[in-house]
Amino acid sequence: MRKSQIIGTGYYVPGKIVTNFDLMKIMDTSDEWITTKIGIKERRIAAEDELTSDMAAEAAKKAMKNANITADDIDMILLATNFPDHISPATSVAIQKKIGAKNAFAFDIRTGGCPGSVFSLSIASKYIADGTCKTILVATADINSKGLDWEDRSTAVIFGDGAAAIILKSVDETEAGIIDSKLYTDPEGYYAAYIPAGGVAEPITEQAIKEKRQYFRMDGRAIFDFATKAFPDAVKEIVKKNKMTLSDIDFVISHQANLNIIRQSMENLGIPMEKTYYNIHKYGNTSSASVGIALAEAIENGVIKKGDKVVLVSFGAGTAWGTVLLEL
Numbered sequence: 001m002r003k004s005q006i007i008g009t010g011y012y013v014p015g016k017i018v019t020n021f022d023l024m025k026i027m028d029t030s031d032e033w034i035t036t037k038i039g040i041k042e043r044r045i046a047a048e049d050e051l052t053s054d055m056a057a058e059a060a061k062k063a064m065k066n067a068n069i070t071a072d073d074i075d076m077i078l079l080a081t082n083f084p085d086h087i088s089p090a091t092s093v094a095i096q097k098k099i100g101a102k103n104a105f106a107f108d109i110r111t112g113g114c115p116g117s118v119f120s121l122s123i124a125s126k127y128i129a130d131g132t133c134k135t136i137l138v139a140t141a142d143i144n145s146k147g148l149d150w151e152d153r154s155t156a157v158i159f160g161d162g163a164a165a166i167i168l169k170s171v172d173e174t175e176a177g178i179i180d181s182k183l184y185t186d187p188e189g190y191y192a193a194y195i196p197a198g199g200v201a202e203p204i205t206e207q208a209i210k211e212k213r214q215y216f217r218m219d220g221r222a223i224f225d226f227a228t229k230a231f232p233d234a235v236k237e238i239v240k241k242n243k244m245t246l247s248d249i250d251f252v253i254s255h256q257a258n259l260n261i262i263r264q265s266m267e268n269l270g271i272p273m274e275k276t277y278y279n280i281h282k283y284g285n286t287s288s289a290s291v292g293i294a295l296a297e298a299i300e301n302g303v304i305k306k307g308d309k310v311v312l313v314s315f316g317a318g319t320a321w322g323t324v325l326l327e328l
C-alpha cells in the first residue's frame with residue numbers, strides 16, 4: 001500500500017471583493033447580521049467570463065510550483081465542483097488542457113458542493129494506495145455566485161467563489177501523508193440544500209425560471225443542526241479509529257460554512273480555536289474549495305507546518321460529510 005503525501009498546495013480567489021456593505025445596497029440585510037450569524041465580512045466574486053476551470057487551473061499552477069513539479073508529472077486530475085463549466089463533459093478535462101497535463105486522465109466528482117474537498121482527497125488517495133497513480137492533482141473549485149438568487153438574502157450573503165489545488169505524491173507507507181479518511185451520506189437531508197431545476201427531475205423551463213428554481217435553496221437551520229453534530233462526531237471517529245486522541249491533533253481545518261458552526265464544533269471537541277484556521281471572514285463559503293483554500297493559506301502563512309497532524313472536515317448538501325486525517 002502506497003501513501004499519499006501532500007507535496008504542494010495552491011489557491012485562487014477572484015479579484016472582485018463584495019463586502020457586506022455592498023450587499024446592503026441590493027438587499028435587506030446588515031453587516032451586523034451577517035457578521036454575528038455567519039462570520040463573513042466580504043467574499044470574492046468571479047468575473048462574468050471567468051470559468052470554474054480557469055480558477056482551478058490558476059490554483060493548480062501555484063500548487064505545481066510549490067510542489068516543484070511540471071504538468072507532465074501529473075497522471076490524474078480530479079475535480080470536485082458543484083458548478084462545472086458545462087453539464088458535460090467533465091470540467092477537469094478543461095483544466096487538463098489549461099495546465100497542459102498531457103500524461104494525465106481526468107474526471108469530476110459531484111457531491112453537492114461543500115463535501116467535495118474531503119471526498120476528492122479520499123478518492124485520490126485510493127488511486128495512489130493501489131499503485132495506479134504516482135502524482136495526482138486534486139482540484140476543488142466553485143463559482144457559487146452563478147447559482148444564487150441575488151434577491152434571496154437567506155442564501156446570497158453566505159457564499160463566495162474560489163478554487164484550491166493539492167498535489168498528492170505516492171510515497172512509502174512509513175512517510176508522512178494521508179493516514180485515513182472516512183466519508184458519510186444521509187439521504188434524510190436530501191432536500192435540505194439543493195438546486196431544484198436543471199437536472200432530469202426538473203428541467204429548466206420558463207416556469208422554473210419565473211420561480212427562480214434554477215437557484216440554490218437551503219434550510220439553514222437544518223444544515224446548522226446537522227453540521228454541529230456531524231463535524232465533531234466525525235473528527236472524534238477518525239481520531240479514535242486510528243488509535244489517537246484529540247490531543248495528538250495539531251490542527252482541525254473545517255469547511256468554512258459558518259464561524260459559529262466551527263466555534264460550536266471545536267468547543268464540543270474540547271479543542272481551542274487556536275488549533276483551527278479560518279478565513280470565512282474574507283472569502284465566505286466557497287463550497288468544495290473552502291477546505292483546500294484554508295489549508296493552502298494556513299501553510300502559506302506558516303501556521304501549519306511539516307510534521308503537523310491535521311484533520312480536514314467538511315459537510316453540506318446530500319447531506320454528505322467526511323474527514324481526512326493526515327500528517328503534513
Ligand code: ACO
Nearest residue numbers: 029033113114153154157193220221223224257258316317
Ligand atoms: N440578513 C438579515 N436578516 C436575515 C438574513 C440576512 N441575510 N437572512 C435571514 N434573515 C432573517 C430571517 O428572515 C429571520 O427573520 P425573522 O425572524 O423575522 O423571520 C431571521 O433572520 C433569522 O433567520 P434564521 O434563518 O432562523 O436564522 P438562523 O439563526 O438559522 O441563521 C444561517 C441562518 C446563518 C443561514 C444559519 O442557519 C446557517 O449558517 N446554517 C448553515 C448553512 C450552511 O452551512 N450552508 C452551507 C452548506 S450547503 C452546501 O453544501 C452547498
